[in-house]
Amino acid sequence: MKKLIILAVCLFGLSPLLKAQMLNLNYQMSLPLKQVKDFTDKASFRGFDLEYHHFLGEHFSIGASVGWDVYYRDKKNTTGNFHFNGNDNTYTITGNQYRYINFVPMLAVGRYYFTDKSSAVRPYIGIGVGSSWAEKRLEVGQFSSTISRWQFAMAPEAGMYIPVTDQFAFNVGARYYYATKAAHGRVPEIQQVSFNVGIILMSLK
Amino acid sequence: MKRLLILLLTGLFAQFLVSCYPEGADKIQDYDVAMTNYDKSADFGTFTTFSIADTVVYFSNENGVTLSHQFDQQIVDLVTANFEKRGYVRVDTTENPSFVVTISAFSNINYAYYVDNWYNNWSWYWGWWGGPFNPYYSWYPVSVYSYRTGSVAIDMISTAARADGKVNVVWTGIADGLLQGSSSFILNRLDKQINQCFAQSPYLRK
Numbered sequence: 001m002k003k004l005i006i007l008a009v010c011l012f013g014l015s016p017l018l019k020a021q022m023l024n025l026n027y028q029m030s031l032p033l034k035q036v037k038d039f040t041d042k043a044s045f046r047g048f049d050l051e052y053h054h055f056l057g058e059h060f061s062i063g064a065s066v067g068w069d070v071y072y073r074d075k076k077n078t079t080g081n082f083h084f085n086g087n088d089n090t091y092t093i094t095g096n097q098y099r100y101i102n103f104v105p106m107l108a109v110g111r112y113y114f115t116d117k118s119s120a121v122r123p124y125i126g127i128g129v130g131s132s133w134a135e136k137r138l139e140v141g142q143f144s145s146t147i148s149r150w151q152f153a154m155a156p157e158a159g160m161y162i163p164v165t166d167q168f169a170f171n172v173g174a175r176y177y178y179a180t181k182a183a184h185g186r187v188p189e190i191q192q193v194s195f196n197v198g199i200i201l202m203s204l205k
Numbered sequence: 206m207k208r209l210l211i212l213l214l215t216g217l218f219a220q221f222l223v224s225c226y227p228e229g230a231d232k233i234q235d236y237d238v239a240m241t242n243y244d245k246s247a248d249f250g251t252f253t254t255f256s257i258a259d260t261v262v263y264f265s266n267e268n269g270v271t272l273s274h275q276f277d278q279q280i281v282d283l284v285t286a287n288f289e290k291r292g293y294v295r296v297d298t299t300e301n302p303s304f305v306v307t308i309s310a311f312s313n314i315n316y317a318y319y320v321d322n323w324y325n326n327w328s329w330y331w332g333w334w335g336g337p338f339n340p341y342y343s344w345y346p347v348s349v350y351s352y353r354t355g356s357v358a359i360d361m362i363s364t365a366a367r368a369d370g371k372v373n374v375v376w377t378g379i380a381d382g383l384l385q386g387s388s389s390f391i392l393n394r395l396d397k398q399i400n401q402c403f404a405q406s407p408y409l410r411k
Contacts, residue, residue, distance in 0.1 A: 095238030
């Protein structure tokens with residue numbers, strides 16, 4: 001994660017050199033669906049997303065996006081069945097359960113912009129395809145189980161950005177993420193709807 | 206100047222992310238668990254009588270630490286009451302009980318993993334009721350590790366012999382937690398977890 005932040009800082013530092021490009025840093029909140037919802041239930045308010053886009057003409061851009069979402073749930077006193085490494089027995093354990101999912105999608109993103117670059121508002125639709133790293137963790141008492149895998153991921157999106165100056169803009173967007181299950185389902189299929197709010201540094205010349 | 210501002214913002218953002226990462230267990234009692242395992246082929250309705258050792262056997266990996274037996278009676282009484290509530294009758298060891306109950310307490314510091322046979326020094330303990338079996342468990346008990354932890358294990362052992370000659374453990378309940386705080390605090394938590402072991406084992410009744 002540290003590397004990612006260093007990378008972000010470097011990229012932002014380079015921003016005045018960019019031509020027909022933009023950098024976008026968003027705060028991200030996500031609503032879990034299906035298997036993620038079953039495991040952690042609650043929405044994630046811990047997330048961010050860093051994006052780079054390169055314009056191809058007035059209406060298209062290609063780019064990349066890296067995000068990070070943390071899901072967490074304190075299940076309080078809960079009974080569940082568990083296996084331990086090294087034997088086949090099923091143990092019934094009652095205790096405070098803490099559940100986490102970390103989701104880090106890394107996507108190549110293509111976008112279409114409905115209006116030209118002189119518009120006051122630039123709505124867009126796009127799609128991201130790539131891979132994601134997901135980690136699922138459960139703690140009960142002094143025991144814990146962690147599993148992480150890479151997944152195939154994709155994310156259609158819609159949003160808009162609002163230029164303030166010709167170098168600065170605000171971004172608002174929503175994305176639906178889908179990432180395939182891994183490790184025979186021990187890492188869940190991830191489906192979530194994410195909402196982004198953030199700032200854009202750009203050069204459209 | 207603008208670049209500096211952006212650097213600052215990015216730094217603040219990173220700080221914010223790190224500071225709000227969820228914490229998990231906080232209080233000592235958040236680590237308490239009750240865990241049970243049982244022989245899925247056992248028919249608990251066929252058991253009728255039991256006997257129970259009147260002391261708790263302690264296992265510790267700390268050399269030179271003597272453990273107090275002052276709470277033995279309270280723990281034994283609680284376990285006895287729970288088995289009686291399930292319809293089993295306590296009898297003397299000489300009256301051929303259909304199962305025996307043993308209670309052991311473990312205190313550990315920094316055990317990384319504990320899947321090997323626990324009961325290497327077990328045979329001396331069997332003297333009290335003269336069981337016919339080799340001192341082997343039919344399954345490996347759970348690993349216990351890190352911090353100063355304490356576990357109390359309740360074993361329900363059928364007096365019927367197993368074909369493989371192992372100890373015929375049909376049910377195990379373990380109250381596991383951190384050994385922190387006052388004696389009464391620990392004992393309170395222990396009582397709660399022992400009762401929970403029985404509560405989560407509805408099959409365990411005559």
